[in-house]
Amino acid sequence: MTEKRNEIGVAVLGFGTVGAGVVEILLAQGDLLAARLGVRVALRAVCDLDLDTDRGVEVPDGILSRDSAAAIARDDVDVVVETIGGCGIARTLVLDALRRGKAVVTANKKLIAEHGKELFETARANGARLHFEASVGGGIPILKALTEGLVANRILRIEGILNGTCNYILTRMESEGLAFDPVLHAAQEAGYAEAEPSLDIDGHDTAHKAAILASLACGKLVEAKDVAVRGIRGIDARDIRYAGDLGYRIKLLAHMACGPAGLEVSVAPTLVGREHLLSQVSGVFNAVLVEGDSVGTTLFYGRGAGRAATASAVVADIADAAEAIARGGAWRYERLPEAGEIARRPRGEEESRHYLRFSLRDTPGALARMAQTLGAHGIGIASVIQKEGEEGAKYVPVVMVTGKVKAAALEAALAAIAADGDWTEGETVSYPING
Amino acid sequence: MTEKRNEIGVAVLGFGTVGAGVVEILLAQGDLLAARLGVRVALRAVCDLDLDTDRGVEVPDGILSRDSAAAIARDDVDVVVETIGGCGIARTLVLDALRRGKAVVTANKKLIAEHGKELFETARANGARLHFEASVGGGIPILKALTEGLVANRILRIEGILNGTCNYILTRMESEGLAFDPVLHAAQEAGYAEAEPSLDIDGHDTAHKAAILASLACGKLVEAKDVAVRGIRGIDARDIRYAGDLGYRIKLLAHMACGPAGLEVSVAPTLVGREHLLSQVSGVFNAVLVEGDSVGTTLFYGRGAGRAATASAVVADIADAAEAIARGGAWRYERLPEAGEIARRPRGEEESRHYLRFSLRDTPGALARMAQTLGAHGIGIASVIQKEGEEGAKYVPVVMVTGKVKAAALEAALAAIAADGDWTEGETVSYPING
Numbered sequence: 012m013t014e015k016r017n018e019i020g021v022a023v024l025g026f027g028t029v030g031a032g033v034v035e036i037l038l039a040q041g042d043l044l045a046a047r048l049g050v051r052v053a054l055r056a057v058c059d060l061d062l063d064t065d066r067g068v069e070v071p072d073g074i075l076s077r078d079s080a081a082a083i084a085r086d087d088v089d090v091v092v093e094t095i096g097g098c099g100i101a102r103t104l105v106l107d108a109l110r111r112g113k114a115v116v117t118a119n120k121k122l123i124a125e126h127g128k129e130l131f132e133t134a135r136a137n138g139a140r141l142h143f144e145a146s147v148g149g150g151i152p153i154l155k156a157l158t159e160g161l162v163a164n165r166i167l168r169i170e171g172i173l174n175g176t177c178n179y180i181l182t183r184m185e186s187e188g189l190a191f192d193p194v195l196h197a198a199q200e201a202g203y204a205e206a207e208p209s210l211d212i213d214g215h216d217t218a219h220k221a222a223i224l225a226s227l228a229c230g231k232l233v234e235a236k237d238v239a240v241r242g243i244r245g246i247d248a249r250d251i252r253y254a255g256d257l258g259y260r261i262k263l264l265a266h267m268a269c270g271p272a273g274l275e276v277s278v279a280p281t282l283v284g285r286e287h288l289l290s291q292v293s294g295v296f297n298a299v300l301v302e303g304d305s306v307g308t309t310l311f312y313g314r315g316a317g318r319a320a321t322a323s324a325v326v327a328d329i330a331d332a333a334e335a336i337a338r339g340g341a342w343r344y345e346r347l348p349e350a351g352e353i354a355r356r357p358r359g360e361e362e363s364r365h366y367l368r369f370s371l372r373d374t375p376g377a378l379a380r381m382a383q384t385l386g387a388h389g390i391g392i393a394s395v396i397q398k399e400g401e402e403g404a405k406y407v408p409v410v411m412v413t414g415k416v417k418a419a420a421l422e423a424a425l426a427a428i429a430a431d432g433d434w435t436e437g438e439t440v441s442y443p444i445n446g
Numbered sequence: 447m448t449e450k451r452n453e454i455g456v457a458v459l460g461f462g463t464v465g466a467g468v469v470e471i472l473l474a475q476g477d478l479l480a481a482r483l484g485v486r487v488a489l490r491a492v493c494d495l496d497l498d499t500d501r502g503v504e505v506p507d508g509i510l511s512r513d514s515a516a517a518i519a520r521d522d523v524d525v526v527v528e529t530i531g532g533c534g535i536a537r538t539l540v541l542d543a544l545r546r547g548k549a550v551v552t553a554n555k556k557l558i559a560e561h562g563k564e565l566f567e568t569a570r571a572n573g574a575r576l577h578f579e580a581s582v583g584g585g586i587p588i589l590k591a592l593t594e595g596l597v598a599n600r601i602l603r604i605e606g607i608l609n610g611t612c613n614y615i616l617t618r619m620e621s622e623g624l625a626f627d628p629v630l631h632a633a634q635e636a637g638y639a640e641a642e643p644s645l646d647i648d649g650h651d652t653a654h655k656a657a658i659l660a661s662l663a664c665g666k667l668v669e670a671k672d673v674a675v676r677g678i679r680g681i682d683a684r685d686i687r688y689a690g691d692l693g694y695r696i697k698l699l700a701h702m703a704c705g706p707a708g709l710e711v712s713v714a715p716t717l718v719g720r721e722h723l724l725s726q727v728s729g730v731f732n733a734v735l736v737e738g739d740s741v742g743t744t745l746f747y748g749r750g751a752g753r754a755a756t757a758s759a760v761v762a763d764i765a766d767a768a769e770a771i772a773r774g775g776a777w778r779y780e781r782l783p784e785a786g787e788i789a790r791r792p793r794g795e796e797e798s799r800h801y802l803r804f805s806l807r808d809t810p811g812a813l814a815r816m817a818q819t820l821g822a823h824g825i826g827i828a829s830v831i832q833k834e835g836e837e838g839a840k841y842v843p844v845v846m847v848t849g850k851v852k853a854a855a856l857e858a859a860l861a862a863i864a865a866d867g868d869w870t871e872g873e874t875v876s877y878p879i880n881g
Binding site for chain 1: 467471475478479481482483579585586587590591593594595596597598599600665721723726738739740741742743744745746747748749752754755757758759761762765766774781
């Protein structure tokens with residue numbers, strides 16, 4: 012057995028929000044971590060191009076530098092932490108570290124979701140650890156739960172609220188009865204949304220995280236491009252209100268189902284029953300529901316973003332790597348998803364109930380005709396509410412909950428309705444209903 | 447580096463509900479586990495005194511026996527799983543296995559909470575692993591979350607719904623407006639409560655689990671006897687109803703607070719706001735809220751008991767042990783709580799709001815006198831509701847929510863009220879309010 016090492020060296024690349032949070036914990040909790048891990052985690056280097064901005068954390072002399080490549084190359088650096096973000100220099104540096112056999116810890120979901128294959132293969136080929144707990148669910152230890160805590164289970168289903176910006180917007184729209192645009196604007200002013208918000212509100216960030224969760228759940232690489240995505244941009248306050256009248260909240264849900272018919276991963280605004288735990292997740296919080304064949308339903312909840320919460324997950328990864336390196340055990344590469352064929356359910360094959368909102372001509376027989384068209388496509392109606400229209404309007408809003416139907420059948424029915432004369436106006440709004 | 451082993455041998459002691467669940471997963475998911483862990487987990491022995499009862503799982507020839515001691519002693523058994531329960535033979539066998547340096551996995555909360563010191567010391571002295579994920583929260587990987595996922599955090603607070611029997615009883619009492627006794631009786635008939643229910647309904651099982659959580663959170667041994675316990679026996683349906691009128695549900699909560707003033711661990715029926723996630727935990731489900739100094743508030747939810755869910759946690763522990771043994775890494779003994787002094791907050795020092803129900807004399811001035819007595823003890827009143835009494839009754843129920851008050855001050859005030867003449871009748875009911 013190799014002799015136990017007493018100190019493990021860490022370099023943090025990127026001294027922005029998350030990087031500063033990581034540095035702060037490593038400096039402030041050094042003794043606590045050493046006591047818990049039986050090995051000291053020593054901060055050797057913090058690298059950033061900008062060394063002038065005050066990050067609110069005092070770094071000892073000789074630690075700060077601009078030269079990430081030099082930090083990676085140091086013999087006394089065992090663990091390289093990437094908190095730069097994006098897929099440019101971050102990818103180059105992570106690959107460099109892996110090729111040198113260093114353990115890499117990253118919070119970069121985009122990098123993992125878009126370059127996972129290359130990263131995982133490089134890690135395997137070089138005997139390097141690669142940890143990315145903070146890439147999904149902020150401080151929630153959800154990847155550890157999936158790959159270790161629930162290792163005895165086939166994962167049948169995952170439902171996740173994975174983007175704090177979207178959840179903040181939806182929560183405020185509902186609680187204050189506001190429209191999408193002013194709430195997005197307020198979120199931008201409060202720092203909860205980016206000036207260029209499309210990564211969040213168009214669902215791509217959620218899709219990155221869904222791809223990572225699905226990969227770990229099924230052991231095969233699922234990439235962001237494999238995820239069907241709908242975001243929340245321009246979601247109508249009426250739908251949030253009507254969903255509320257029916258006993259639901261609208262959440263941007265990542266959904267993964269893995270059964271005999273294959274894997275399906277999607278992101279969409281989804282109606283969740285008010286009594287369901289996921290509907291109680293408010294503001295910038297995240298939650299992930301995981302259903303395993305033995306454990307049944309589990310749920311993991313916490314802050315999905317923010318300096319300290321994300322840093323908590325990054326440091327947990329550093330601790331895992333440090334402890335294992337110190338004790339000389341080999342790493343379980345098996346937990347990295349492998350590239351390879353996954354049985355996929357054709358898109359639109361999964362059945363669920365749907366919420367529909369039509370503008371229906373305010374004339375006798377229109378509703379019957381709608382029901383008839385849906386029925387012709389095998390779609391049952393569980394409930395219908397005709398809402399008050401504006402005075403004198405030719406069309407009135409009608410809200411409907413369908414029975415279980417495949418997305419493909421629903422699309423065909425909606426196309427038929429749109430094509431069939433003037434008894435509806437504009438587009439039909441449709442959202443799946445969870446459960 | 448030691449050579450990697452390809453197979454790890456497991457003996458399961460106790461072929462009851464949980465043991466059979468573990469055996470079932472090990473036999474059915476052998477290939478899945480081998481693929482995920484990079485090592486095969488081989489079932490070598492299943493031991494029980496009763497070899498006749500049908501457990502609904504087919505065990506290969508030569509595996510079943512009555513001789514646990516022989517199974518532990520086998521050279522090809524690396525991991526010993528204890529699912530016998532209790533502190534008699536289970537303790538003897540676990541100590542035997544630890545002394546032989548075998549890894550031990552147990553679901554036995556009573557054993558850990560009452561004999562933790564002896565077990566942890568034996569494990570350390572003999573270089574043996576000791577895993578007990580399934581002892582708290584059934585299938586929820588909460589101990590792994592506390593000791594690994596949140597390792598970067600000082601744990602400030604834990605609130606847990608940890609006993610499915612109690613939560614089932616409270617959920618049914620609330621949803622169906624029933625009294626305690628008939629619901630307990632129904633729970634016993636449905637198999638959700640034992641014929642001798644005191645371990646559950648008097649709060650001791652929850653206290654065992656609270657002691658384990660507190661030990662892992664603060665790294666020092668907290669024993670069951672250190673936990674202040676109130677159970678739910680005989681809880682009054684009126685209090686559940688009145689709490690509901692005030693916007694709360696009553697839950698049996700384990701509570702741990704760890705701050706500058708020291709550690710406090712208690713178990714008590716507690717009012718939880720209806721909008722709080724913990725109040726949404728229904729029936730036999732468990733949930734644990736953990737607040738860390740970096741991560742903020744997290745919550746972990748799942749089935750707290752049952753064959754498959756508990757087995758999921760046991761097999762996760764087996765997997766951790768198997769993987770680490772196969773790869774030759776030493777274990778982090780540091781995660782076992784150590785015996786030693788813990789700074790304790792004197793009991794009753796923690797402040798919280800309280801729910802009170804009095805039988806107050808139906809006469810002018812009685813409420814004022816009550817308020818005066820409470821005020822004299824420094825207790826403010828946040829709200830008061832006088833309930834309808836029975837017709838012609840001399841006393842009417844009055845329900846009150848206090849401001850924040852130390853339990854000691856509340857007790858003194860209630861004693862003064864009880865001593866002070868005939869303007870109240872019977873005992874005052876009081877429960878803390880969460881948050």
